[in-house]
Amino acid sequence: MRYQIHSNIDASALSLTSPYIPICVAGDLRYGGKLHYVVAGTIYAGGIPARLVMGKCKDYLLPLRYGEGEYQFVEIYYVESWRLKEIIKHLTQILGIDIKRQTLRLEGGECIIYCEAFVVNNETCNTRIRENEQRKWARILLAMPPHATIIVPPLAVYPLTLDNVKPCADGHAYCVAPGSSFVVGVHDIYVNMDRLYEVFSNNIELEILPAKDSFNRLYCVYTPIERKEL
Incomplete structure (x- = not known):
């Protein structure tokens, strides 16, 4: 990215x-x-x-x-x-x-x-x-797939709308779905970023996607996207 x-x-x-x-x-x-x-x-x-x-x-x-x-x-x-x-x-x-x-x-x-x-x-x-003193730890918003492992207890959970993605069939990630609009449970977490990337498998990429709430405010949400192998 x-x-x-x-x-x-x-x-x-x-x-x-x-x-x-x-x-x-x-x-x-x-x-x-x-x-x-x-x-x-x-x-x-x-x-x-x-x-x-x-x-x-x-x-x-x-x-x-x-x-x-x-x-x-x-x-x-x-x-x-x-x-x-x-x-x-x-x-x-x-x-x-x-x-x-x-x-x-x-x-x-x-x-x-x-x-x-x-x-x-x-x-x-x-x-x-020059060094980021808090490089490994960050507070992020994570779009949680329905069956994904909860990494850390969230500070809060928000319903936000993501466009052009939907839960994959196994519920462990999101799949690209042009034209779709899906309300997801977004976890507000403070997490070690190395640990975050270890949780998801090699064919899943964490992408920062825009999401919106009911007031049309914009949020930047880490979203696990499954990439299909060619």
């Missing part, structure tokens, strides 16, 4: 009709990080690996505004517009430095989403962190 991150996208690309705004967080703002409580209570919408330059700012790991670094796992959340302002205000008070908003275009597999990121100027936090 290829993952890309693009900055300097016009904010008008974000939906202005929804009361919720997608935000994307990395470093210590992620689940399990020292600053995650700042975004706790929002709607989790999945995650995508993307290239980011990370810096240490007042002992916190945060994304820097410029440059292309190592792959980091970026989590996506939906927040109300007033909450977005509160998050920026809270982070500014905690860190004592200027927090910037930057609209990003995240792309993972078939899931493409525009979101608001919280970044700091490179000059403010000039220590670059």
